[in-house]
Amino acid sequence: MNTQSASPAERPAIEPGAGRILVWDAPVRVFHWLIALCFAGAYLSAEHEAWRLVHVTLGYTMAGLVTFRLLWGVVGTRHARFSAFVRGPRAVMAYLRGMLGGHAEHHTGHNPAGAVAIVALLGLALAVTASGWATYEDIGGKWLEEVHEAAANIMLGVVGIHIAGVLLGSWLHRENLIAAMITGRKTGRPGDGVRSAWRSVGILMLAAVLGFWWTQWKTAPMGVAHGPAAVSGKAVTQERDDD
Template sequence: MRGEGDATVETRVWDLPTRLFHWALAITLVGSFLTVRAHDMRLHSYCGYAALTLVLFRILWGLFGSESARFASFLRGPGAVMAHLKAMIARRPDHETTHNALGGWAVMLMLGLVLAQGATGLFANDDIIFRGPLFPLAGKEMSDRLTTWHYRISDLLLIVVIVHVLAVFAYRLAGHQLIEAMVTGVKPLPAGTRAPRPAGIAPAAVALAIAAGTVWAVVTLLV
């Protein structure tokens, strides 16, 4: 029988900008994967620009955005990671109002890989017709090296994405409703849990504009 201390309430943990970022990045990565295999490098480039814009937005949002989205809220040390894993194995109730201790570092790893993937793509070439917008700054030899790294990072990113999806389902089996929370923004958490402070739509729009403007400037004005 559930005791009074076990009562949960629907608590808003994820704001709309964070949720839109998450699903937009997922769509962009799938699009990038499909377009390169279809040899449509024009659309592949657009997917790369979109991914870079989204990552730059997330970095800004992680510094100045809603409380649950800030890096300072979810980046914790090894001790916290181990404690979290023990709690999950023991199937203790979810109480996180942001990314858990392990998920926080997974977020940083994925952001870093997407950023590196997009950045190397700006210099890449396919030895046929495609050259990234920053190819002239690198020259052929350096571009070939960066193209190699672009493909290596792509393989690593694919592995990380697969592990991420499997981990989400593992959390689901443990009773943690991560997918639902990233769709609706709310999670069932212990009664009395303080909801994280949201930052609002206007700051998100400014962060997105800065991110998009930065990518546009790099792609169109740097060379």
């Protein structure tokens, strides 16, 4: 049977001889779920003054996580490195054509289309956090606040496209890509896996984030931690100085 024209249900999802291998190390997985949690929490708390501390803390956490991911994308394990999955427009278009035709090429790590979404999300996360910090510090005025909101909304749209792509890829390849980002394991050739999960780094990441959250809460001014926040951090500080 010609596997290029067969439907996803008829053709082999992966080449013969493949098995379950470790693809996503612990830092990649911890980053993925923490950034998803932070963005969702920050987006939902954006319009509520009583949740200003949560919103700001999650925004700072996103900035730290993206900084780490950029570094890990250079020095991390095989499939975490940008050089392993970022491809040019031709490769992206070829993958999309295959996906639309029902016979997209299987990739052990991120596929070319998924790589575009990842790079876009990292860039948008930086734009959101930078503009959010400037807005919080009363730098730039109203236009920067609008940039912050627009970047967050665009990021939400890219997240939706990314989720749709993951679901479609899971169906085409008969492989649960969401579960793979939890366990770290996918179907592939033994030689394509990574040797270590780097669990110690993942644990340190989680501990650092939780420690930062605890510090933010414990050191926050009373008005921020237990009630509606002032418009900016400078305003809160000024109110306490006036007392």
